Amino acid sequence: MPRKILLHAGIWLVFLSLFTVEFYWNIDHFPMVSSWVLILNLFLFYLNYSFLVPRFLLHKKTKTYLLCISIALVLVLFAREIGVHVRPERFRKFPLPLGPEPPLFKILKYLFPLLISLSFIIIGTVVKVYEEWNRSLVEEKEIEAFKTRTELHYLKNQLSPHFLFNTLNSIYSLINNKSEEASEAVIMLSELMRYMLYQADNEFVALSDELVYIQNYVRLQRLRIANNENITLNIHGAVTHQKIRPLLLISFIENSFKYGTDYKGNTEVRIVINVKENELEFICGNLIGTRKRDQHNSGIGLKNSRDRIKLLYADKHNLEVYEEDSKFMVHLKLNLN
Template identity: 45%
Template sequence: MSIWILLYGLTFYPILNDERPIPSHVLPKLIIILVLFYFNYFYLVPEYLLKKSVLIYLFVSIGLLIIAVAGLNHFYEPKLPEDFFLERQPPRGYGYMPIYRSFVNLGIPYIISAILRMYVEWKRNENLRLSVEKENIKSELQFLKAQLNPHFLFNSLNTIYALSVKKSPDTSDAIVDLSELMRYMIYEADKDLVPLNKELDYIKSYIQLQRLRLSDSENVSLKITGEDRGRAIPPLLFISFIENAFKYGTDYKGKTYVKITLIITDVSVYLNVRNKIGIFREPTKNSGIGLQNIRNQLKLIYPGLHNLEVENDGKDYEVSLIIYQKQAKL
């Protein structure tokens, strides 16, 4: 509406300012422009152009413009001075100039209306595509988390089972630790982001649970540096790397070597997990579920904002992950 007010204002202001009468062709021209603009915008473009009927759209559009120009020139017929032909010949094509100007004056708004409607439709489709893509990513993340939780529970129950077989007095403590871990997974893991300090507490509890089942945990360490308050991170992002380290980090003598380092900066979180590879450890069919799961999550959550490196020389297995956080603060 404001565009039309501006257009009409620019059209009528010079005339009214000079106290000249409004030419008879101006008002019909503006009315025809309005009719063509909105008819093209609301009907022709959606009905033909957006449905790929380009030839029909062109024929109809050209036909409408010809009819409109013919009607407009019925109101506007330029008159030559009486002595015009006595002194000189009229310029070539003079009789066609009003028709040419009418085509330009009507055609430009007509074309603008088509471009505007196509842009609006493109923008609407782009927003719809982004919305669907976001929903698909969210659904896929929910699927990945649902896949990860049973995997984690299976490994944790194996830990408690090992303690119960040995009739360890730590079995009850392990069950309490597992209940705390499960509480976190139930109430926090379905969120997009969780406080980083809660995620770190979860990791500490998991490591404590693992220590209870190990016969030798002297070489198990967790080192965290940096400020975690007010920071946020997707839940369960690191646990698969740590799970795999404990699963394969015990050598043939029963000693476990797992070193975990977390460095928190203002713009990133760095995780390094290193473990010895047990000589008699053979990869199982499902051993790569957790790692592949996290790779998929990283691609979905941090596209272009993470770097994951995995090194395996047959003796040591090391994972280095750095995340450049899109949302560093809660």
């Protein structure tokens, strides 16, 4: 909006400048910048800018547009001729020239007014076309952002039931084993769900809150797993003001616990998170256990995580998922800026 105001202020400044020139020069027999012709040119500018371009040119009715512009130009030249021959008292200081006019004068007499009118038309056309092009770009970005938000909402809704299902399985195992830690697990689950309900819908969350959420989840898993010596979570670096998209890492961690148990019942899940200013490195590795992967269901969490990261950190991430030394590894680097 300020840019548009400046544009129209500039047009009016040009108009007033030409009017001032006409007023002080008081050119009689060659009134190239006659004030009322300039007013007509200004009207021509707004007619073209506000009506002709949007109504015809932008709708690809080029012939109709050119016809209207041609008629308008003829009217401006006709108005100029009226200004030459029908003159108010103050314009009668000099008589109209008698005798034949020089050929060059005849050409210039029509060429200069035509060029002035054309300049008003061209400026109006260029400005309006540029504004429409810019508006289209903004609309495309808004549509793309809406599609992204819709897709992210869908992916998050996919993640939440997946997380809840896995966590309830963990608590069920504790209750089934008559573990005294079942009540503690329920409290942890309530903390996890509170985070998901009241913070995970935000566009960004504090990195410190997200890490506390991950710590609670890992603690919950350690409660249900008997041989948990090889379940580790190490966080290094200063966590201060950084922000991150919520629930970005949890599916990788869930997947590690789901498939990280070998044939002896030993579980190995090792998670390392390094934070250095606005750079985050996430490394998650687990044993490739005996439990056969359900290619469809196990892929949901990983695919959703990949898709979310791609949407949210398009050119600010590097994700590698691979197998190494009988371990399934996830290595993610994020730029949190």
